[in-house]
Amino acid sequence: MILKEFDLDLPYIADEERIKGIMEKESCQYHDATKMDYELNWKEKRRSFRLETRCVTAMYERLFGKMKNEDCWKILVECVENITEAGILNLSGVVTVQVKFNYDEFRYKNELEKKIATLNLLMEGIEKVANNKSWAFEQFKDVSLQIEQTKYLNEWAWKKAVKNPNKNYYAEVLCQHNVTSMDISIVIKQKNGVEIQREKVISELPDEFAYARHLGELKWLADFEIALINKKGNEMVTVSLDSYR
Known part of the structure; x- marks a missing residue:
């Protein structure tokens, strides 16, 4: 076994x-x-x-x-x-x-x-x-x-980062598993790796059966807008670059 x-x-x-x-x-x-x-x-x-x-x-x-x-x-x-x-x-x-x-x-x-x-x-x-x-x-x-x-910090990136259409930025999903919540954030970085924006998009119960359903696909909708789509593909949360809001 x-x-x-x-x-x-x-x-x-x-x-x-x-x-x-x-x-x-x-x-x-x-x-x-x-x-x-x-x-x-x-x-x-x-x-x-x-x-x-x-x-x-x-x-x-x-x-x-x-x-x-x-x-x-x-x-x-x-x-x-x-x-x-x-x-x-x-x-x-x-x-x-x-x-x-x-x-x-x-x-x-x-x-x-x-x-x-x-x-x-x-x-x-x-x-x-x-x-x-x-x-x-x-x-x-x-x-x-x-x-x-790690001072008990349970944090990891979900899947690989994805580049935007013009390849100037890439985004990734960061999961932070806490005692009372699972906080899911979208992090956007420049192509040189410098983080320029981080936004918490979901806060869920701290259990795989609760939060896994939100992790379906990370997809750029445009050069300056990224979406996290759930597993069923019927819900999404989006983040736009601050400079282009």
């Missing part, structure tokens, strides 16, 4: 007292009360945690690349208040490991603190997996150091 994905999760923890209260109030069975509790009290918290940590886990994936191994294509780190499974589990190539975590402390951290905490949680889980499988941990640690050296 090829290891290429990494993620954090906030698995559901049943609150027995709360579930008991739902059973009494709704006159329902334990299973139904648990489903209600998850929908009301956990689902959004889990979704929010995944979104807020994805900027770092996605950056880790991009820098890590791929690693051949016997039975794993993804490492999933479960962040739990109390560890109930000390070992690692492998379900169809997804290796799951638990690390101790306090969500209430995490939620009040600022953006940089959340990035640092995310990387620490991820590396703690990876180290447990690496030790269990006798993998060299240095290859994973090197990626962590790269993230720290």
Whole structure:
């Protein structure tokens, strides 16, 4: 298999007292009360945690690349208040490991603190997996150091830059994956490489499933106007050079 994905999760923890209260109030069975509790009290918290940590886990994936191994294509780190499974589990190539975590402390951290905490949680889980499988941990640690050296800035250019018709300028799409948003900008440069304009055109949820739909084609509409067209080809955002507005 090829290891290429990494993620954090906030698995559901049943609150027995709360579930008991739902059973009494709704006159329902334990299973139904648990489903209600998850929908009301956990689902959004889990979704929010995944979104807020994805900027770092996605950056880790991009820098890590791929690693051949016997039975794993993804490492999933479960962040739990109390560890109930000390070992690692492998379900169809997804290796799951638990690390101790306090969500209430995490939620009040600022953006940089959340990035640092995310990387620490991820590396703690990876180290447990690496030790269990006798993998060299240095290859994973090197990626962590790269993230720290960039000050946790997950920013990259999408595809190649495109030249305008008269070949005096070229443009590219710059993606900045943050804790609370994915910011997509169009950057215009002179042919000598000097940046002359940068404009944020889209701010989306910080998850590939949300922002990927916007990245279809970057196309010059005229010498001084560039458009980012979505994947379906039915929407676009445009930027005109300031000098020609």
